[in-house]
Amino acid sequence: MMSVKILCAAMGLCLSLAACAVGNTTDYRDVVPPLGVATQKTVAVETIDMRPYVLADDNTPQWVGMVRGGFGNPFGVHTQSGAPLATDLTQATISSLKASGVKAAPATARTASDRNLRITVRDWKTDSMFTTSVYFNAEAEVRDQAGTVLARNAVNDKVVHDNESMNLPSTKLERAKAAFKTFMDRLLDGGIRQALR
Known part of the structure; x- marks a missing residue:
């Protein structure tokens, strides 16, 4: 039979994991x-979520995944900016283009540009506990x-990071972010980059 001391330690660990999973x-x-x-x-950039x-309004546009507590209960992860994910991706793409000297701006109904880069996101999330998907x-x-498609x-795709049980949520999320960066590099491949020229 499990001793009271071991049971208390296990409960303490679960509560600690739950506390780390919040916010x-x-x-x-x-x-x-x-x-x-x-x-x-000139390049106009837009991201559609x-x-x-x-x-379906099950999650907000700022929602990007979940970190599970000690009992497996999910706690939402959101954009640090507080802006929708689509806004962050648009700004990230514009910043990357501007770093090369490209005149890039968010697409609007009144935007007149030589090129329009549209990113449509159909899935973007993490799920972390003992592994991070x-x-x-x-x-x-x-x-x-x-309006011709160039x-x-x-x-x-999906990536699973194993052996995450000892990592803090912040470490898990940074590793997930690195995976998203790799996915974005693949998405904006040579064909896309050439078409922007």
Whole structure:
């Protein structure tokens, strides 16, 4: 029979894990790697959040995953900025393009640009406890001023990080962020970058 001391220690660990799981955020405003695009063309960037759990109002547009407490109970993870994920991705993409000297801005109904880069997100979430699962499903599309599609690419993938039980939620989320950065690099591939020129 389990001693009271062991039972108390186990309960304490579960409560500690639950406390660590509350209130976590991730900053995705730098998740787009350097794109290395050099062009005189202007680029309008937009991100559309088509995640079904957001469209159904099961989660907010700021929701990016969950960290589970000691009993497996989920606690939401949200964007550190407090802005919708789509806004953070748009800003991250613009920042990456501007780093190469590209004139990039958010797309609006009145935007007149040479190129339009649209990113459609269908899945973007993490699920962390003893392992961390990272889910990604998105499409990138470049159109010219006339609306002709110049390039399109899609990535639908999942990464699982094992042996996470001893890692703090912040460590798990940083590793997940690195996976998202790799996914974004694959999404905005050579074809997409060439079409922006």
